[in-house]
Amino acid sequence: xxxxxxxxxxxxxxxxxxxxxxxxxxxxxxxxxxxxxxxxxxxxxxxxxxxxxxxxxxxxxxxxxxxxxxxxxxxxxxxxxxxxxxxxxxxxxxxxxxxxxxxxxxxxxxxxxxxxxxxxxxxxxxxxxxxxxxxxxxxxxxxxxxxxxxxxxxxxxxxxxxxxxxxxxxxxxxxxxxxxxxxxxxxxxxxxxxxxxxxxxxxxxxxxxxxxxxxxxxxxxxxxxxxxxxxxxxxxxxxxxxxxxxxxxxxxxxxxxxxxxxxxxxxxxxxxxxxxxxxxxxxxxxxxxxxxxxxxxxxxxxxxxxxxxxxxxxxxxxxxxxxxxxxxxxxxxxxxxxxxxxxxxxxxxxxxxxxxxxxxxxxxxxxxxxxxxxxxxxxxxxxxxxxxxxxxxxxxxxxxxxxxxxxxxxxxxxxxxxxxxxxxxxxxxxxxxxxxxxxxxxxxxxxxxxx
Ligand code: FAD
Numbered sequence: 001x002x003x004x005x006x007x008x009x010x011x012x013x014x015x016x017x018x019x020x021x022x023x024x025x026x027x028x029x030x031x032x033x034x035x036x037x038x039x040x041x042x043x044x045x046x047x048x049x050x051x052x053x054x055x056x057x058x059x060x061x062x063x064x065x066x067x068x069x070x071x072x073x074x075x076x077x078x079x080x081x082x083x084x085x086x087x088x089x090x091x092x093x094x095x096x097x098x099x100x101x102x103x104x105x106x107x108x109x110x111x112x113x114x115x116x117x118x119x120x121x122x123x124x125x126x127x128x129x130x131x132x133x134x135x136x137x138x139x140x141x142x143x144x145x146x147x148x149x150x151x152x153x154x155x156x157x158x159x160x161x162x163x164x165x166x167x168x169x170x171x172x173x174x175x176x177x178x179x180x181x182x183x184x185x186x187x188x189x190x191x192x193x194x195x196x197x198x199x200x201x202x203x204x205x206x207x208x209x210x211x212x213x214x215x216x217x218x219x220x221x222x223x224x225x226x227x228x229x230x231x232x233x234x235x236x237x238x239x240x241x242x243x244x245x246x247x248x249x250x251x252x253x254x255x256x257x258x259x260x261x262x263x264x265x266x267x268x269x270x271x272x273x274x275x276x277x278x279x280x281x282x283x284x285x286x287x288x289x290x291x292x293x294x295x296x297x298x299x300x301x302x303x304x305x306x307x308x309x310x311x312x313x314x315x316x317x318x319x320x321x322x323x324x325x326x327x328x329x330x331x332x333x334x335x336x337x338x339x340x341x342x343x344x345x346x347x348x349x350x351x352x353x354x355x356x357x358x359x360x361x362x363x364x365x366x367x368x369x370x371x372x373x374x375x376x377x378x379x380x381x382x383x384x385x386x387x388x389x390x391x392x393x394x395x396x397x398x399x400x401x402x403x404x405x406x407x408x409x410x411x412x413x414x415x416x417x418x419x420x421x422x423x424x425x426x427x428x429x430x431x432x433x434x435x436x437x438x439x440x441x442x443x444x445x446x447x448x449x450x451x
Contacts, residue, residue, distance in 0.1 A: 001087040002168065003027035006034070006077060008099070009123050010092045010234035011054040012194040013061055015157040017121040018090040019164040029165040030084055030173065031062050034077060035070040035180060038098065044355035046324040047232075049185035050192045054233045056182050057193030061162055067170035069177040074105040076177055081115050083176025092234075093119040095128040095267055096362055097274035123231070124264045125154050125238045128271035131264075138272040139265070141378045146261045157240045189358075192229055197236035201227060205244055212252035216259075219312075219327050220401040225256070226325065228359035231263065238263070266363040269377055277366045278347065280375040285382075287448045291343045299342045302431050303334070304352055306405075309430035311418055312392035313337050315405035322405075324358035329395050335372035336386035340441040341432050346373035374445075382445050385438045392418035 003022050010016060022029050033055060040048055059066035069076050081089055089110060094103055107117040122128070131148045132138060139145035170179060190196065204225040208215055215223025230236045238260050245253040270277060280286055291299065302308050306317035316330035326334075331353075338349040350369040354360045370376025374383075392415070396402060399417035403410050408427035409417050423429060 001025070001027050002084055002173070003029050004032050004077070004081055004084070004086045004089040005029045005165075006032045006073075006089055006091050007058065007066075008033075008091065008094060008234075009232070010237075011051075011058045012197070012235050012237070013058075013162050013164075014160060014194060014198075015237040015240045016092070016160045017158040018092055018118075019160040020158055021090055021118060021120050022165045025088065027088065027165070028168050029090075030080075030086065030168045030170060030175075031058075031066045032077070032080060033058075033066060033068050034073045035068060035183075036073055036102075037070075038072070038102075042354065044357075044360065045186060046189075046356065046358045047360055048183075049187055049189050050229055050233060050358050052183045052185045053189050053192045054235055057195070057235075059182060061194065062167055063162075065167045065169050066182075067175055068180045068182055069175070070180050071177070073102055074109050077106050078109040078113055078115070079176040081110060082113050083174045085173075086115060088116045088118050090118045090120065093122040093127065095122060095124075095271045097270070097277055100271075100274075121158075123234050123237070124267055125149075125242060125260060126152050126264055126268075128264075128268040131268065138268060140269070142262065142265050145265050145268070146258065149261050149264060154239055154242065157237065157243050190226070190229060192233055192235055194235050197227070197230035200230065201225070201236060201241060201244070205248075209245075209248065209252045209256065210250045213250075213255045215252075216255065217329065217395055219329055219396040220398050224327065228361075228364075229325070232359045232361050263364060266367040269367065270363040276370065276376070277362055281370055281377050282375045282379070284448055285373070285375040289343075289444055289447070290345045296342075296344055299431065300338075300344055300348060302428075303338055303342060303344075303349075307428050307431075308337070309423075309428040310337065310388040310434075311402045311406055311409060311420070312388050312396060315402045318405045320353075320356050324356055329391070331368060332372050333386055333388060333391050335369055337388055339373045340382075340385045341388075341434060341437040343437070343441065343444065346370065346375065383442060385441055387434060387438075389419045389434070 003025065005018055005022060069080060077089060094100060110117050126149055131145060131152050208223055212223065215221060231238060242257065242260065245257050273281065304317060306314040308314055313334050316326050316334050320326045335349055338344050339346050346369045350366055353365055367376050371379045374381055392402065397415055399415045402417045408425035409420060411424055412420055
């Protein structure tokens with residue numbers, strides 16, 4: 001029989017358990033991707049580009065046999081399945097709020113036509129919902145989750161490739177929907193493809209993994225893996241990475257495993273509490289007073305434009321605009337600045353990040369923001385306010401990072417660049433006084449705490 005393999009966030013052929021299912025059934029496979037405006041619209045140009053790039057690479061791996069159609073998947077997938085006479089549709093499960101709803105709608109529409117939606121695996125090491133406390137509740141705190149996650153364990157990578165199944169040439173079957181070309185990326189992009197992911201991973205393992213424990217904190221060095229875009233689009237599965245980590249006994253490997261567990265933790269949490277994509281997890285913060293009006297809009301524009309007068313914040317926001325990726329420490333610094341120095345709602349910043357980041361991921365992003373804003377699960381306490389100058393001096397001790405992104409300050413040597421005594425060129429004065437805003441933030445917090 002014929003089966004559809006509907007690709008979404010799993011744009012690779014290695015370590016893809018869905019292919020083993022198809023092979024077990026003895027089916028031939030039609031590879032499908034659906035361009036869905038509900039996801040493409042809010043993604044921002046950079047994430048669309050990354051997707052198109054990954055799709056083009058996948059199509060090439062499939063010898064040009066990826067069928068791309070456009071529309072609402074709840075209509076398009078059943079239409080293709082019916083026209084092609086497919087018996088089954090295979091996916092790796094999506095646990096995001098939109099994806100889970102979409103898949104339920106697709107499964108229902110398929111069932112009406114006697115076609116089964118088969119969900120095998122997910123983009124996570126351990127799928128959301130699998131690691132639970134003894135009483136059956138989900139974890140709300142990372143460390144015990146991490147312990148259970150490790151005890152739960154995971155399978156070795158699935159040994160699959162393009163050869164695992166026999167792929168059908170779309171032009172030889174009735175597909176019911178017009179075949180679309182893969183859109184061209186508009187801007188420059190890292191190599192978002194399975195080959196690119198494996199190459200980037202090998203390079204990181206060879207050069208930086210052993211020192212990742214310390215290297216990951218330095219903003220002015222390239223000490224992190226930059227695998228986030230690959231994990232976002234599934235050009236590699238984290239299981240493949242864990243298998244490599246298991247062969248290395250370094251502290252860096254242990255630290256890296258822990259970071260991958262944070263990714264699973266946030267996905268698990270969002271699966272149990274999809275409302276936290278938009279709302280404070282800690283309901284006390286619903287009463288928090290944020291700035292609104294023109295002053296707020298101006299402050300927000302200074303933040304997005306990298307014109308706050310705080311060098312580390314501005315360098316970060318300029319890198320974000322230019323590259324669509326910034327270091328984890330910078331994400332925390334600029335998020336803290338938006339919430340606790342400018343007193344703007346975390347969701348303004350989260351939305352901006354989602355349009356800019358090439359690795360923009362709802363679970364990691366919304367919970368990264370809620371962590372910083374003190375409103376999330378296992379969050380940093382609200383009263384811990386990042387000092388942008390001290391953070392810069394500590395994590396960009398050479399000042400190289402700031403000089404790379406803020407050319408106005410290039411004449412200032414060393415870490416003095418984080419707190420320039422005078423401001424050369426057109427570099428702005430600080431738009432707020434951190435010491436003062438810190439007190440304001442704490443007063444606002446006291447007001448909601450005593451309610
Ligand atoms: P590495 O240090 O090499 O880490 C390896 C992998 O571990 C990452 O690719 C990621 O998958 C995972 N990981 C690392 N740190 C975290 C973390 N704190 N939470 C969850 N997973 C983590 N990550 C995203 O993938 N997409 C986002 O949209 C996103 N938004 C964020 C927003 C804020 C405000 C904050 C504080 C963090 C956010 N993160 C997000 C988490 C983290 O900053 C990035 O995953 C990381 O910087 C990506 O770079 P890297 O791959 O070089 O990381």
